[in-house]
Amino acid sequence: MTALHIIITDFNGYTQTRLCLEALSASHYRDFTITVVDHGTTEETSAGLTKEFPEAMQLKGSPNLWWAGANNLGIQHGLASGADAILLLNNDCYVSPDTVGILVELMQKTPNAIIAPVQQDKQSGEMISIGPCTCFLLGFPNIAGHQQLTKKMQINETLAVSLIIGGRGVIIPAQVFRQIGLLDQENLPHYGADHDFYLRARQQGIELCVATHAFVKIDNTRTTLAHDPGSLDVSDFLQSLTSIRSHRNLRDVNRLFRKHYPIPYLYPIGVALFFSRYVMVYLLKRGIFLMRRLLR
Numbered sequence: 001m002t003a004l005h006i007i008i009t010d011f012n013g014y015t016q017t018r019l020c021l022e023a024l025s026a027s028h029y030r031d032f033t034i035t036v037v038d039h040g041t042t043e044e045t046s047a048g049l050t051k052e053f054p055e056a057m058q059l060k061g062s063p064n065l066w067w068a069g070a071n072n073l074g075i076q077h078g079l080a081s082g083a084d085a086i087l088l089l090n091n092d093c094y095v096s097p098d099t100v101g102i103l104v105e106l107m108q109k110t111p112n113a114i115i116a117p118v119q120q121d122k123q124s125g126e127m128i129s130i131g132p133c134t135c136f137l138l139g140f141p142n143i144a145g146h147q148q149l150t151k152k153m154q155i156n157e158t159l160a161v162s163l164i165i166g167g168r169g170v171i172i173p174a175q176v177f178r179q180i181g182l183l184d185q186e187n188l189p190h191y192g193a194d195h196d197f198y199l200r201a202r203q204q205g206i207e208l209c210v211a212t213h214a215f216v217k218i219d220n221t222r223t224t225l226a227h228d229p230g231s232l233d234v235s236d237f238l239q240s241l242t243s244i245r246s247h248r249n250l251r252d253v254n255r256l257f258r259k260h261y262p263i264p265y266l267y268p269i270g271v272a273l274f275f276s277r278y279v280m281v282y283l284l285k286r287g288i289f290l291m292r293r294l295l296r
Helices: 014-025 043-052 063-080 099-109 174-180 193-203 234-240 250-260 267-295
Strands: 004-010 032-038 057-060 085-089 093-095 113-121 133-135 140-143 158-160 168-173 207-218
Touching (some): 004 063, 032 063, 063 085, 099 113, 193 250, 250 267
């Protein structure tokens, strides 16, 4: 029997956390412990969890933990409680009823692998980048993978990938944390911590996989500040370069490239390529956005 601990982080998002927990309540596999890391929410989360989901353990954390720190708090608690595996589940991710059971079964077959479900956009139902990869040399920390799950992919239970995105229902054996450590909350408190963790795991011989028959729906109604560059005015664009809430912020991108650029000491070249492309994409999409507004 696998002692599975599911870690959910909540930062003022109880509406989504409720839906996340409701999806888990419909899971066919039920042998797990849920820990909700409440790091900076209103009383709505605590009251809602106590009333609606008393089985979920509440763990209080500081608002300064951000994504990496909040997950580390939950991971450490789970490992100290005897977890054999940790499942990271962002509160805006809703698993299908079969997903948790499939992930546990696959982990038992391949105990030295990190396994994620197939991600689907909740609104459109479309697949989200199956098997993305990186090319830090040319300034790409993330290159989108397949947008469709083909019959050929589904022949096998798992699909080996180069990168996993985020904490979207990914199951991680406890031994992986003992081998490579936790998320790097000091250098990458929010965006980039997932990339860094999975890349470190792969570098140490841990396989990254996607379970081709397990699914999770992603609710992107609350997302990174730089999600839609065309909608940003100049002030918001500049803020996207500095805010920790943006996956384009200079500090985190610089630190991620410094850790994973293939040619030591030349990582500023990759950073420059990354931001040059972001500026060009912003100018293009902003121009299209304003043109469409004028033509209305």
